[in-house]
Amino acid sequence: MSRPAEEIHVQIFSCGGTIDKVYFDAKSEYEVGEPQIATIFRTANVTFAYSIESLFRKDSLEMQVEDRALIRQRIEACSGRYVLLTHGTDTMPETACALGGIxxxxIVLTGSMTPARFQVSDAEFNIGCAVGALWSQPPGVYIxxxxxxxSGLNVRKNREAGRFEELA
Incomplete structure (x- = not known):
């Protein structure tokens, strides 16, 4: 299905997480750096319009209720229909639940188990999957x-297996 050009705009909100991490040594000391999604989109030569707003640079384990309230406020305030949220994987389901009912x-949340800066990372694949979900899903919250x-309201991260799963 073809969409009118004015509809094809993605608002991206970056929250940090592993996808944007920069590691400095073998002891796994890190900081959350600049959003990597702009580089990934440039490399992939995407053909739709997008805007990126960095809300904060946090590991998702450090996120608080106030952070999720800010994310919700910014998503509600944006005029676009399509919202992509890059987010740390550890508390992604909690943030998805906080966005329910918009x-x-x-709204599609995605992230990665390894930093986008690494030569081998799931970041590009997950972002591509997230973009496909934006175009194919009805309004709602997804991971x-x-x-x-x-469904963002029916998922968990299985830390032992290193993947996301539907809740039983």
């Missing part, structure tokens, strides 16, 4: 990870 928007699109 009308008329397709795109591990080659799957999950």
């Amino acid at each position: 009308p008329d928007k397709v 795109a990870m591990n080659g799957r699109v999950f």
Whole structure:
């Protein structure tokens, strides 16, 4: 299905997480750096319009209720229909639940288990899957990870297996 050009704009909000981490030594000391999604989109030569706003640079384990409230506020305030949120994987389901009920928007959260700066990373694959979910899903909140699109309200991270799964 072809979409009018004015509809094809993605608002991206970056929150940090592993996808944007920069490691400095073998002891795994890190900081969350600049959003990597702009580099990934340039490399992939995407053909739709997008805007990127960095909300904060945090590991998702450091996120608080106030952070999720800010994310919700910024998503509600944006005029676009398509919202992509890069986010740390550890608390992605909690943020998805905090975004439930926002009308008329397709909101997709994604991230990675390894930093986008690494030569081998799941970041590009997950972002590509998330973009596909933006175009194919009805309004709602979703998590795109591990080659799957999950309802944001019915998913968990299985830390032992290193993947996301639907809740039973």
